[in-house]
Amino acid sequence: MGRGFYVGLWCVLSVAIYGQTPYFVTTDGDDTNSGRSEHEAWRTLSYALSASSPVQAGDTVFVKAGYYQGEHIVVEKSGVPGHPIVVLGYADTPGVAPQYEFHYGDMLDASALPLFDGMDRTIGTAIDIDGAKNLVFKYLQITHYEYGIADHSYSDDLNVELHHIVVTEVGDTAASYSGKAIELYASRNVISHCTVVNASAQGIYVEGDYNIIEDCRVYCDDASSAEAATDYYIVVYDGSHNVVRRCYVERVGNLPHYGHGIGMKGYCQYNKVIACTAKNFRGEAFYVRHRGASHNVFEDCVAIGTLDETTGIEVRDGASDNRFVNCVVKGCTRAISFVDSDEDEGAQYCGRRNRFDNCIVINAERAIDFNDYELESPADSNTFYNCVFYRGGTLINVERSNFDNAMVNCIVVEYQRLKAEWNGYSLDFDFRYCDFYSNGFPPPAGEAIRSDDPMFVDTASLDFHLQRGSPCIDAGTVVGAPAFDFDGVARPQGKGVDIGAYEYPTSVAAEYHDRGESGTVHLYPNPATDQLTIRGWTRYSRMKLFDAWGRPVGLHLLSGSIVDLHALSPGFYLLQLGGQRRTITIRFVKL
Numbered sequence: 217m218g219r220g221f222y223v224g225l226w227c228v229l230s231v232a233i234y235g236q237t238p239y240f241v242t243t244d245g246d247d248t249n250s251g252r253s254e255h256e257a258w259r260t261l262s263y264a265l266s267a268s269s270p271v272q273a274g275d276t277v278f279v280k281a282g283y284y285q286g287e288h289i290v291v292e293k294s295g296v297p298g299h300p301i302v303v304l305g306y307a308d309t310p311g312v313a314p315q316y317e318f319h320y321g322d323m324l325d326a327s328a329l330p331l332f333d334g335m336d337r338t339i340g341t342a343i344d345i346d347g348a349k350n351l352v353f354k355y356l357q358i359t360h361y362e363y364g365i366a367d368h369s370y371s372d373d374l375n376v377e378l379h380h381i382v383v384t385e386v387g388d389t390a391a392s393y394s395g396k397a398i399e400l401y402a403s404r405n406v407i408s409h410c411t412v413v414n415a416s417a418q419g420i421y422v423e424g425d426y427n428i429i430e431d432c433r434v435y436c437d438d439a440s441s442a443e444a445a446t447d448y449y450i451v452v453y454d455g456s457h458n459v460v461r462r463c464y465v466e467r468v469g470n471l472p473h474y475g476h477g478i479g480m481k482g483y484c485q486y487n488k489v490i491a492c493t494a495k496n497f498r499g500e501a502f503y504v505r506h507r508g509a510s511h512n513v514f515e516d517c518v519a520i521g522t523l524d525e526t527t528g529i530e531v532r533d534g535a536s537d538n539r540f541v542n543c544v545v546k547g548c549t550r551a552i553s554f555v556d557s558d559e560d561e562g563a564q565y566c567g568r569r570n571r572f573d574n575c576i577v578i579n580a581e582r583a584i585d586f587n588d589y590e591l592e593s594p595a596d597s598n599t600f601y602n603c604v605f606y607r608g609g610t611l612i613n614v615e616r617s618n619f620d621n622a623m624v625n626c627i628v629v630e631y632q633r634l635k636a637e638w639n640g641y642s643l644d645f646d647f648r649y650c651d652f653y654s655n656g657f658p659p660p661a662g663e664a665i666r667s668d669d670p671m672f673v674d675t676a677s678l679d680f681h682l683q684r685g686s687p688c689i690d691a692g693t694v695v696g697a698p699a700f701d702f703d704g705v706a707r708p709q710g711k712g713v714d715i716g717a718y719e720y721p722t723s724v725a726a727e728y729h730d731r732g733e734s735g736t737v738h739l740y741p742n743p744a745t746d747q748l749t750i751r752g753w754t755r756y757s758r759m760k761l762f763d764a765w766g767r768p769v770g771l772h773l774l775s776g777s778i779v780d781l782h783a784l785s786p787g788f789y790l791l792q793l794g795g796q797r798r799t800i801t802i803r804f805v806k807l
Contacts, residue, residue: 237270238275238278239271239277239278241280242257245257251264251269260284261289262290264277266293271293277301278310279305280307281314281329283333285335286333288334289332289341289343290344294350295375297350300377301350301351302354304355313355320413337359340362341361341364342358342365345369345376346369347374349373349376352377352379353379353381355379355380359385362388362394363386363396363399364397366396370423371403372402374404374405383415385414389416395417396415397420398412398419402424403426405428406427406430407420409432411432414437416444418446419434419446419450423452424458425457426457427452427459429459429461430460431462446467447475447476449477449494450477450479452480452487454481454482454484455484459488459490460492461491463492466494473499474499476500476503477499478501480512481509482505489512489514493785495786496520496521497527501526501527501548502540504531504532504538505533505559507535509534510536515541516541516542516543519551520547520807521548527553529543530553531566534556534564536569539573540571544805545576546579546807548580550580550582550587551582552584556589556592556616566616568594568595568596574601574701574717576603579608583605584600584613585615586614588639593616594616595621597619599622600624602713602716603626607629608632610631610634611633612636613635615639619644621646625648626651629655629672631656632656633657649663649664651668652666653667670715673740674741678743678744679741681741684720690710692715694708701718702718702742703718705718737802744805745781745806746781747781756795757795761779761791762791763784769789788804788805
C-alpha cells in the first residue's frame with residue numbers, strides 16, 4: 217500500500233479517538249441507561265466519570281439541576297489536551313448558562329444548579345480528581361463534605377478548569393485542620409468565578425506552577441469554634457508563576473481563628489496577586505511567608521480592617537525580594553508587619569529586600585511594625601518608595617532588630633509618634649526626600665527632609681493627589697523611584713519626581729486624554745470612599761460601572777457628575793464611558 221493510504225488512515229483514527237458525545241445526568245435517571253438524553257440519563261456523576269462509563273476525551277456530561285445526595289465522586293476518566301471531558305451543570309436547557317449566581321448570604325438552590333450534598337461534613341470528598349487530567353467542571357454546588365474538590369497527584373500538567381463552583385460548609389468543626397474546599401496539588405489549572413463559604417481549614421489551595429485563580433470569593437462567618445473558622449482563605453504553596461487576580465476574601469466578624477487572607481507560602485517565586493481585596497484579617501490580609509517566598513508581586517490590592525487587631529500586609533519567616541505596588545491598607549492595627557517564627561528552621565532573618573511602591577496606609581495604629589512575634593531575627597534592607605502614610609499612632613514600631621531599611625519620596629501626615637522602641641531594640645532607618653507634616657514629632661534626620669503641608673486635594677475623602685503649588689511637586693529623587701504612580705501615570709511629569717503616591721499635573725486624579733472624543737476625563741478621588749466625581753464625561757453618551765469580576769453594578773448619580781458609592785463593597789471597580797468614536801475604561805478603588 218502507498219504512503220498516502222497510511223496518512224489518510226492515521227487522520228481518520230486521530231479524529232475518531234476523541235468523542236464529541238453529549239451525556240446526561242439527572243436526579244431521576246438510572247446508571248443502567250445509555251446516558252445519551254435526559255430520558256435516558258444516568259443517575260450519578262460518579263458513574264459518568266467512572267472507568268465503566270463510555271465517556272471519553274472530548275465528551276460533555278450535562279448535569280441537570282437537582283439534589284444529589286451522598287455521592288463521593290472519584291474521577292477515573294481523563295481528557296487529552298484540546299479535548300477535555302466537560303462536566304456542565306444546567307437549569308433547564310443543556311448548554312445554556314444558568315441565570316442563577318450565588319452571592320454570600322444566599323441559600324444554595326438545587327432548582328437552579330445541581331447540588332451535591334454529602335450529608336456529613338466530617339467525611340469524604342465530593343469530587344476526587346485523583347490525577348485525572350484535562351477536565352472542565354462548571355456550574356456545580358457542593359456542601360457538607362470534609363473536602364470539596366481535591367487532587368493530590370503533583371502533576372505537572374493536570375489542566376483542570378473549575379468555573380462557577382460553589383462550595384459551602386466543609387470540614388469537621390471539632391477536628392484540627394479539617395475542611396478544604398478546593399485543593400489542587402498540580403500545575404496548569406484554572407479556578408475562576410468560584411465561591412467558598414465556611415471551609416474549616418482552607419478555602420482555595422494550589423501547590424504547583426502556572427495556576428490561575430481569578431474572580432473567586434472566599435468567606436467565613438462560622439464562630440462556633442476555632443476549628444470551624446477558616447484558617448487560610450486563598451493560598452499558593454511551593455509554586456511559581458501562579459496568578460491570583462480579582463479575588464475577594466473576608467473574615468466576617470470576630471471569629472475565634474485569626475485567619476490568613478491571600479498569600480504565598482513555602483518555595484513560592486514569581487507569582488502575582490493582582491487587584492484583590494481582603495477584609496478584616498487578624499492574622500493578615502496579604503502575606504509572603506518563608507525563605508523560599510521571593511520575587512512575588514502584589515499589585516493593586518486593598519486590605520481593610522474593621523475590628524481591633526487586624527493586619528494588612530505581613531512579611532515573615534525570611535520572605536525576601538517581594539514587591540507590593542499600588543496597595544492600599546485602611547483601618548488595620550498593623551498596616552505592614554514583619555515577623556518571624558520557627559516554621560522555616562528557626563530565626564535567621566525576618567524579611568529582607570522587600571519593596572513597597574506607591575502604597576497608601578490610612579488610619580493605622582502601627583504603620584510599619586517590626587513585631588516581636590515569635591523569634592528574634594532582623595528585618596533588613598526593606599524599602600518604601602513614594603508611599604503615603606496618613607493619620608495613625610506609631611509610624612514605626614520596633615520590637616526586633618532592624619537595619620538598612622529606607623523610606624524615600626514618602627509623605628507622612630498626622631502620626632502621633634515617629635517610633636516606639638521596646639525591649640532594648642532601636643530604630644535603624646534611613647529617611648530621604650520625605651515630607652513629614654502635622655505630626656506629633658519633629659521630622660527625623662535625613663537627606664532633603666521637609667515639613668511642609670503637602671496640599672492634598674481632599675483628605676476628608678482620602679484624596680491624596682497633590683494640588684497646584686504643592687511643595688512636594690518635583691521635590692523627590694528619581695533614584696530608585698517607581699516608573700509609574702498610583703494612577704499609572706509615568707514618572708516624572710515635571711522637572712523631577714514628586715513626593716507621594718501621585719504625580720502632578722496628571723495626578724489631579726485619574727486623568728485620561730481621549731483624542732477620539734477630543735477632551736480629557738478627570739476621575740477623583742482615587743481611592744474613593746462615599747462619592748466619586750467625574751469631570752469631562754458629558755461628551756460620552758453611555759456610562760457603566762463594573763466590579764472587579766466584570767459584573768455590572770448599579771450606578772447611582774447624585775448629580776450629573778457625582779457617583780454615589782455608599783452601597784459598594786471595598787475593592788477595585790471599572791467605570792466604562794462610551795462615546796460615538798470609542799469606549800474608555802477607568803479603574804478606581806473604593807475603600
